[in-house]
Amino acid sequence: MLPHPPAGRLRQWLLHEAFEASLLLKGLMALAEITAGIGLHFVPSGGILALADWLTRTVLARDPSGAVAGWLVAQAQGVTDPAGAFLAFYLAAHGALKLAMVGGLAARWRWAYPASIVVLTGFIATQIHRYVATQSPMMIVLTLFDMVVITLIWREYRLMRGQIPS
Numbered sequence: 261m262l263p264h265p266p267a268g269r270l271r272q273w274l275l276h277e278a279f280e281a282s283l284l285l286k287g288l289m290a291l292a293e294i295t296a297g298i299g300l301h302f303v304p305s306g307g308i309l310a311l312a313d314w315l316t317r318t319v320l321a322r323d324p325s326g327a328v329a330g331w332l333v334a335q336a337q338g339v340t341d342p343a344g345a346f347l348a349f350y351l352a353a354h355g356a357l358k359l360a361m362v363g364g365l366a367a368r369w370r371w372a373y374p375a376s377i378v379v380l381t382g383f384i385a386t387q388i389h390r391y392v393a394t395q396s397p398m399m400i401v402l403t404l405f406d407m408v409v410i411t412l413i414w415r416e417y418r419l420m421r422g423q424i425p426s
Contacts, residue, residue, distance in 0.1 A: 263325070268313050268344070268401055275412065275415060276416070276419075279413070279415070282295040282405075282408070282409045282412055283366055284367055286358055286361070286362050286400050286409065287358075287359060287362040287366075289355075289358065290355040290356070290358035290359035290362060291355065291359065292353070292356050293351045293355030293358065294352050294355035294356060294359065295355075296351050296355075297347075297348045297349065297350070297351030297352030297353070297354075297355060298348070299348075300347055300348035300351065301345070301349075301352070307337045308336050311336070311386075312336030313336075318387060357379060358379075361375070361376045361379050361380075364376065365413065365416075368420070370417075370420065370421075373413055373414075373416065373417035373420070374417065376413050377413055377414065379408050380406045380409060380410050380413075381410070381413040383402075383406055384407065386408050387399045387402050387403045387406070388403060391403070396403050
């Protein structure tokens with residue numbers, strides 16, 4: 261159960277709780293990316309394709325046009341050895357950078373606030389580029405989430421510096 265907000269400060273309390281929740285979510289996403297990157301590094305691309313085939317075999321046997329199963333197999337086929345090595349590095353590095361960002365914000369290091377805004381802006385630029393190339397709606401979702409997080413980080417930074425009342 262969450263603590264009760266101070267009287268007359270419900271909006272500020274809710275915004276701070278949203279900031280804290282976004283840090284938790286970003287941290288969990290970072291750990292998932294690091295784990296996936298390490299896993300991709302150690303699993304050969306043939307193993308990934310075999311796993312995708314095993315996971316989707318019954319679905320595709322019943323319905324060869326199954327969108328999700330077909331997408332999963334297509335993604336697994338795209339993880340060739342050179343591409344898989346890059347993807348493994350990218351995921352691990354992206355996750356590590358995000359985890360460092362979350363750690364700095366959780367520790368309330370003053371420099372972490374503007375640095376995190378810069379990092380997230382870079383992520384947004386990459387996601388927009390990926391959206392243009394792939395038309396993946398997930399890139400739009402991630403971009404919108406990052407924009408909300410930037411807004412919350414900016415608010416917390418201003419609050420920390422005394423630019424807005426607590």
